Amino acid sequence: MKVESSESDILVTEPCFNFASISDAMDEILFEEYDFRSLCRISAAELSSYKFVNEDPDARLVCLVVDCGYSFTHIVPVYQGKILKEGVRRMNIGGKMLTNHLKEIISYRQLHVMDETYVVNQVKEDVCYVSQDFYSDIEMARRKGKENKIIRDYVLPDYTNIKRGYIKPVEEMWDKSKTNENEQMIRINIERFSVPELLFHPSDIGVQEMGLGEAIVNSIEATPPEMQPHFYINILLTGGCSLFPGFKSRLCAEIRALAPVEFDVVVHLTSDPITYAWQGGKILSHTESFSDMLVTKTEYQEHGKNFCRNKFGGKET
Missing domain, CATH: 3.30.420.40 (ATPase, nucleotide binding domain)
Known part of the structure; x- marks a missing residue:
């Protein structure tokens, strides 16, 4: 430095x-x-909360930081810069577990990639999304050919001509004349949404923990009753996993289904959730x-x- x-x-x-x-x-x-x-x-949660509350101090009295990081997920209620320890929850699921699960699936079904963590992590970031209707997406993933709107071909990097992997255009997937024999590809179908689904249903792979929506509600219910309505409208998402397409809307729907009907639910996703805590630290240090x-x-x-x-x-x- x-x-x-x-x-x-x-x-x-x-x-x-x-x-x-x-x-x-x-x-x-x-x-x-x-x-x-x-x-x-x-803690990173205190820094994120500091930045979040200071952006609108009149409306944001408290903050529930949901940090979906690489190794684990933390849910931390913060009031006036102090963590309410009785409400802290931790899920032992993060980006690393999702990447490892995707490696196992691809290695079992198509190509051995157990030693290619970096590449598979890029695959996860490029093609995975959070399903809004899991069972409907499963039905779509079962369809054949062009009727399947979920399936994608991913071109792997060879670090000679292709420096970074990319998703093959949909119109080229079924056109054999546009197939390049020098390209090494993997086909991603149900994995696109079943891998991020572990954040909401860890029991799918035998992890006996609450899903993210349930853990958030459980965290808020452990805080003083008079604070709970404020936490429900100040849920802040940080961490790389929150960048999955559909993550915010799915989480909001999950919390809405579990939260008391008289409380509003508002989930905030920042423009750069990966560095949000760092930004809060930068402001605090001055x-x-x-x-x-x-x-x-x-x-x-x-x-x-x-x-x-x-x-x-x-x-x-």
């Missing part, structure tokens, strides 16, 4: 309820090895109050790891 660490403050995100031993090790590395001047540890959130290297050397634990919400030992 070409910065002088001894003259720099660092803002680091960590998961909710992170193990104290991991946090202690990170503090030690940042202060002892990298020699940063001061440190702030905070405020006057940010200096009060820091632990300096001098304080760390004088008081040790317990000072950081107390400052950042951990427990003293």
Whole structure:
């Protein structure tokens, strides 16, 4: 990053309820090895909430951050910059599991791609979508030929002529005269929507957890009753998985079906959900109050790891 660490403050995100031993090790590395001047540890949900609430502070009193990330999904209610710990929920399903599941399906049915995580991740991002009517899409996927509006051919990269894979145009799929023998393709059909469906029905692959819509409602119900209507209208989606086409509308429908009828449900999807927390951190780091959130290297050397634990919400030992 070409910065002088001894003259720099660092803002680091960590998961909710992170193990104290991991946090202690990170503090030690940042202060002892990298020699940063001061440190702030905070969750990505708090940074996302900070940016979201500050965009319209009069209307947004609270924020429910739904972070559908790579390794897992976190649902975090935040009020006045503080996490309501009783409402935090975690699903052990994220982009990595979806990619791995797609690798297994393609390897079993067509081509061995178990070692091609990067390529299959691109396939997932390019062709997968969240179904609005799962059983109707299954019926469509069963059709043959041009009647099947879901099936797609995906041209894999060879890193010589094709640097990045792409979806073959639909009109070329059934025209054999436009087939290129040098192209290596895989055909994606039901996988297009069955893979993202795991976020809503983890039990499809034997993961005994709540689906995303159910987990969100369960999280809100764990918060004080007077706050619940506000959380339902301030649901913020972040993380790469929220970029699946149809994700927002499907999630909104799932929550609407489970939420009390007297409450409105509003789901917000940002223009760049992957870097939204970073943007919140950037704004926070330029405020006057940010200096009060820091632990300096001098304080760390004088008081040790317990000072950081107390400052950042951990427990003293």
